[in-house]
Amino acid sequence: MIRQVRLEITEAAVSQLHVTYLDHTDSTSTARPRGRVLTNSTALGAYDSGSVKRQGCFLRMISIVEAYVDIVTSGLFRNRTYGADELVRRLVKNAELRASTTWQERKAALNDYHQIRVSEFAQWSALDAGIEVRNAIAHGLGYLTPRQRESRAAAKISQIGIQVSNGNVVVSDENLRRCRDLCIEFIRYLDDRYQEQTPSHRN
Numbered sequence: 001m002i003r004q005v006r007l008e009i010t011e012a013a014v015s016q017l018h019v020t021y022l023d024h025t026d027s028t029s030t031a032r033p034r035g036r037v038l039t040n041s042t043a044l045g046a047y048d049s050g051s052v053k054r055q056g057c058f059l060r061m062i063s064i065v066e067a068y069v070d071i072v073t074s075g076l077f078r079n080r081t082y083g084a085d086e087l088v089r090r091l092v093k094n095a096e097l098r099a100s101t102t103w104q105e106r107k108a109a110l111n112d113y114h115q116i117r118v119s120e121f122a123q124w125s126a127l128d129a130g131i132e133v134r135n136a137i138a139h140g141l142g143y144l145t146p147r148q149r150e151s152r153a154a155a156k157i158s159q160i161g162i163q164v165s166n167g168n169v170v171v172s173d174e175n176l177r178r179c180r181d182l183c184i185e186f187i188r189y190l191d192d193r194y195q196e197q198t199p200s201h202r203n
Contacts, residue, residue, distance in 0.1 A: 061179050103131055162175050
C-alpha cells in the first residue's frame with residue numbers, strides 16, 4: 001500500500017512542534033545569568049524563570065495538538081455537509097462548535113460523528129496525562145487546580161515521568177523532548193485516520 005501524502009496542516013503542526021522545542025533549547029543553552037527567582041510564599045506560589053520557560057514550552061506543544069485536532073475535526077464536518085441543506089449545515093455547525101470546547105467533547109465528536117477513536121492511539125494515556133499538565137500550567141500557574149487535586153491528577157501525571165512537588169508540576173528538559181515526540185506521533189496517527197475517512201481529500 002502506497003503511503004498517502006500527509007495533510008498540509010499535519011506538516012505545519014509537526015513543524016511548529018519542532019520549532020517550539022528548538023526555540024526553547026536554544027534559549028536555554030546560551031550562557032546567560034539565571035532569571036529571577038521569587039520565593040515569597042503567597043497563594044500564587046513561587047516564581048522561577050527556568051521552570052516557567054519549560055512549562056511554557058510544554059503548554060505550547062500540547063496547545064498545538066489541541067488546535068490541530070479542532071482544525072481536522074472541522075474539516076471532517078465540512079466534508080460530511082458538502083451539498084447539504086441549510087438546516088443540516090446549522091445543526092452540524094453547532095456540533096462542530098461544541099466539539100472544540102473540551103477534550104472530552106473532542107473525543108466524543110471524533111468517535112460519534114467520524115468513527116475515529118482517539119483512545120485507540122497507543123499512547124493516549126500518556127497524552128491524556130500531558131493534557132492534565134497543560135491544564136495545570138494554563139489554569140493554575142503550574143500548580144494543580146482544585147479540580148485536579150480532587151481527581152488525583154498527580155498520580156496520572158506521574159505516570160509520564162513528571163513530578164508534582166507540593167502541587168507544583170515540575171517539567172524537565174527530558175519531559176519536553178518526550179512531549180514533542182508524543183505530540184508528533186499523535187498528530188500523525190490522526191492524519192492517518194482522517195485520510196481513511198476522506199481518501200480523496202487533501203487539505
